[in-house]
Amino acid sequence: MRRCQVVATFLTPTLPPGAPFPEAAGWIALRADLLGDAACARLQRRARRPCLYSLRSTPGCPGDEDDATRTARLVRAAKTYDLVELDVLRDLRPAVLAAVPPEQRMLAWYGAAASATALEQRWAGMAAVPAACYKIVPHALHPTDGLAPLALLRRLNRTDLVAYAEGEAGAWTRVLAAYLGSPFVFGTPSNDPSPHDPGALCVSQLHTHYGLPELQPVTTVFGIAGTSVLHSLAPLLHNEGYRVLGLKARYLPFKTTSEDLSWLPAFAGHFQDRLGLDLPGLTVVSPHKQAVVRAAGRATSSDLSWSTQAANNIVRRNGQWHTHTDGASSLMEPIRAHQIPVAGRRAAVVGCGGAGRPAAVALASAGAHVTLVNRSLDRGQWAAALLGLPFLPLTTFAVDDFDLIVHATPVGKRDGEVLFPLDGLREGAAVVDLVYRAASQTALVEQVRAKGREAVTGREILAASVRRQFHLLTGKDLPASALRSVVPVEQPAAVHQPS
Numbered sequence: 001m002r003r004c005q006v007v008a009t010f011l012t013p014t015l016p017p018g019a020p021f022p023e024a025a026g027w028i029a030l031r032a033d034l035l036g037d038a039a040c041a042r043l044q045r046r047a048r049r050p051c052l053y054s055l056r057s058t059p060g061c062p063g064d065e066d067d068a069t070r071t072a073r074l075v076r077a078a079k080t081y082d083l084v085e086l087d088v089l090r091d092l093r094p095a096v097l098a099a100v101p102p103e104q105r106m107l108a109w110y111g112a113a114a115s116a117t118a119l120e121q122r123w124a125g126m127a128a129v130p131a132a133c134y135k136i137v138p139h140a141l142h143p144t145d146g147l148a149p150l151a152l153l154r155r156l157n158r159t160d161l162v163a164y165a166e167g168e169a170g171a172w173t174r175v176l177a178a179y180l181g182s183p184f185v186f187g188t189p190s191n192d193p194s195p196h197d198p199g200a201l202c203v204s205q206l207h208t209h210y211g212l213p214e215l216q217p218v219t220t221v222f223g224i225a226g227t228s229v230l231h232s233l234a235p236l237l238h239n240e241g242y243r244v245l246g247l248k249a250r251y252l253p254f255k256t257t258s259e260d261l262s263w264l265p266a267f268a269g270h271f272q273d274r275l276g277l278d279l280p281g282l283t284v285v286s287p288h289k290q291a292v293v294r295a296a297g298r299a300t301s302s303d304l305s306w307s308t309q310a311a312n313n314i315v316r317r318n319g320q321w322h323t324h325t326d327g328a329s330s331l332m333e334p335i336r337a338h339q340i341p342v343a344g345r346r347a348a349v350v351g352c353g354g355a356g357r358p359a360a361v362a363l364a365s366a367g368a369h370v371t372l373v374n375r376s377l378d379r380g381q382w383a384a385a386l387l388g389l390p391f392l393p394l395t396t397f398a399v400d401d402f403d404l405i406v407h408a409t410p411v412g413k414r415d416g417e418v419l420f421p422l423d424g425l426r427e428g429a430a431v432v433d434l435v436y437r438a439a440s441q442t443a444l445v446e447q448v449r450a451k452g453r454e455a456v457t458g459r460e461i462l463a464a465s466v467r468r469q470f471h472l473l474t475g476k477d478l479p480a481s482a483l484r485s486v487v488p489v490e491q492p493a494a495v496h497q498p499s
């Protein structure tokens with residue numbers, strides 16, 4: 001099996017409290033421009049593996065030193081580091097080239113997003129300078145900006161070229177570059193995002209979610225598009241499913257910020273033409289869930305997607321993109337598993353976005369008396385008219401009026417956040433929180449359970465949702481072991497009694 005080298009790039013001199021030294025990394029990169037040489041030396045002693053010295057140079061930022069100081073630092077680094085990164089625009093001076101021999105050079109270019117032609121020209125200039133390794137890194141503002149560096153990798157088919165796109169929109173390229181020949185994949189030691197390496201995924205995430213450094217063959221790419229995707233657990237589940245079933249597929253995060261998804265058909269076409277990979281389907285999350293239905297139109301939207309104007313899956317069949325939502329089944333399956341009664345009960349769905357609307361329809365179809373609750377009046381009233389359900393503004397919502405409450409806003413992703421007070425939560429009431437956190441329960445789930453009431457977690461919703469998505473995208477069932485071994489999905493929890 002092919003392997004790449006996962007590199008943990010240190011941007012700060014210490015790890016966050018509790019974070020272990022990244023054992024999964026085969027290499028360590030030390031950003032000397034941010035750390036200083038003394039801290040680099042300390043980390044190098046601790047690393048016990050090969051180290052890359054990187055003195056990034058951005059005008060007006062740390063590391064933007066005069067040429068003499070820079071030269072002196074690079075010459076000194078060459079005495080102890082395994083590889084020394086040389087900026088192709090600044091460091092090709094005789095003194096530097098004399099001190100850093102070709103076998104120790106990583107010749108690097110960083111810049112704005114560029115066309116494939118521009119990157120080819122950049123490569124031609126770099127290739128004239130002997131080096132152990134070359135690195136070409138444009139900055140992506142949109143997922144489409146990541147195609148050019150990967151197309152370059154595929155066309156040149158070398159084992160000494162690293163090419164990917166920086167920026168959160170380029171995060172997907174860091175993973176896929178390895179499959180297209182990049183010998184190194186750069187991550188960070190911890191999960192804390194940094195403006196100094198935007199879009200870098202944590203080394204442990206590269207391993208658990210994306211299977212690196214091992215490289216199984218890949219012919220098909222799926223993914224998740226939306227604002228909040230870089231720390232989603234969906235890639236972990238899908239990729240584990242592909243691994244267990246031996247599918248030649250990878251599921252990647254495509255970070256986008258605008259609602260617009262009109263780029264997708266052309267993007268999928270470029271995947272085929274320029275990367276030799278199929279991109280037949282995506283999960284979509286906020287802010288795309290409504291736009292994707294509008295773009296697909298009635299004929300290629302499932303009934304529920306159309307009636308709720310929300311879809312979270314888009315799949316290409318016979319050359320056309322079709323939308324689907326699993327929002328109803330992924331809510332009702334865990335509710336049934338918890339044996340929470342629905343028919344005849346008073347239910348509130350708090351949040352009328354792309355997740356809340358299908359949830360409301362599912363509960364109403366199961367016989368609940370559903371009230372929609374929303375922060376903004378515009379969206380709440382629009383959803384109420386669309387679905388034919390009553391609406392309450394969030395400011396007048398009180399939990400004591402309801403037996404079942406579904407929370408469908410993003411509030412709760414951070415420590416201690418709860419959108420509404422739980423005072424007066426009825427005896428026998430249940431709460432479903434669509435939000436989940438990577439490492440702990442949400443404060444809403446904790447507070448509901450502390451009151452002795454039933455809570456369904458966002459992870460349970462996610463597990464049900466990914467099961468549906470996996471089947472829709474691959475035509476196969478997600479192996480139960482992928483869920484059990486990777487996400488500690490809870491069985492319907494015993495209700496905790498308040499102390």
Ligand SMILES: NC(=O)c1ccc[n+]([C@@H]2O[C@H](COP(=O)([O-])OP(=O)(O)OC[C@H]3O[C@@H](n4cnc5c(N)ncnc54)[C@H](OP(=O)(O)O)[C@@H]3O)[C@@H](O)[C@H]2O)c1
Pocket residue numbers: 285286287289351352353354355356374375376379380394407408409410411419434435436457458459461462463465
């Ligand atoms: N566990 C899972 O598998 C799963 C599945 C789907 C969704 N989710 C989670 O559910 C949440 C909602 O997803 P979505 O797709 O419906 O998003 P969305 O389409 O963007 O809608 C967001 C909704 O939340 C409301 N909202 C946003 N920020 C708020 C705040 N600070 N206070 C009060 N209300 C606020 C919005 O109200 P306004 O109209 O006032 O903006 C809107 O109704 C997300 O956190 C998502 O991660 C989880």
